[in-house]
Amino acid sequence: MTVELNHTIVPARDPQASAQFLAEILGLSVDPPVAHFTPVTLANQVSLDYDQLDDFEPHHYAFMVSEQEFDAALARIQHGGITHYGDPACHEIGQIYHSKHAKGRRGTYFHDPDGHLMEILTPGGS
Template sequence: MSVELNHTIVPARDPQVSARFLADILGLGVGPPLAHFTPVGLAHQVTLDYDRAERFEPHHYAFLVGDQEFDAALGRIQGSGITHYADPACREAGRIYESEQVPGRRGTYFRDPDGHLMEILTPGATERR
C-alpha cells in the first residue's frame, strides 16, 4: 500500500467558524462532527479536522486546485473582502502570483479567522491533465 495523507488536525478557536470559512472559500462542505472534530473533506478522502484550541502557532496549508476552481475561490475571497496576497510574507496585498519555477502556475495567500496562512495554487502547464 502506498503512503497517503489521511487527515491533519487544524487548531481553531471556533472549529465550526473556521471550517465553514475554508469550506466556503473552496466550495466544499463541512462534514458531520467526528468526536470533537469538525471535518472538511478534500480529494482522496483526506480531511482537515478542525479542533478547538485556545493557543497555537499559525500553520500554513496549501491547496492545489484547477484553474476554474482557483478563479471561483479567488472570486469568493474578493467578494467577501478578504485580503489576499501574492507572497507568503503577506506584503503584496490584492495580488496573485505567477510562478517563475512552474510555468502556468498561479496562486494566492490569505489568512483564515485564526491566522492560519492558506494558499490556493493551480498546477503548472506541465502538471495539467
C-alpha cells in the first residue's frame, strides 16, 4: 500500500460556517458531520475535518484546481467581495500570480473566516 493523506484537522471558531465558506469557493459540498467534525472532502478523497477551537494559529492550505475551476473559484471570490492576493505575504491585493517555475501555473491567496491562508493554483506545465 502506498502512503496517502487521509484527512487533516482544520481548527475553526465556527466549523460549519468555515467549512461552508471554503466549500462554496471551491464548488464543493459540506459533508454530513462525522462525530464532532464538519468535513469537506476533496476530489482525491482527502477530507478537511473542521473542528471547533477558540485559540489556534492560522495555517496555510493549498488546493490544486483545473483552469476552469480556478476561473470559477476566482469569480466566486470576487463576487463575494473577498480580498485575494498574488503573494503569500498578502501585499499584492486583487492579484493572481503566474509561476516562473511551472509554466502556465496561476494562483491566488485569500483568508477564510478564521484567518487561515487559502491558496488555489492550477497545475501549469513544467
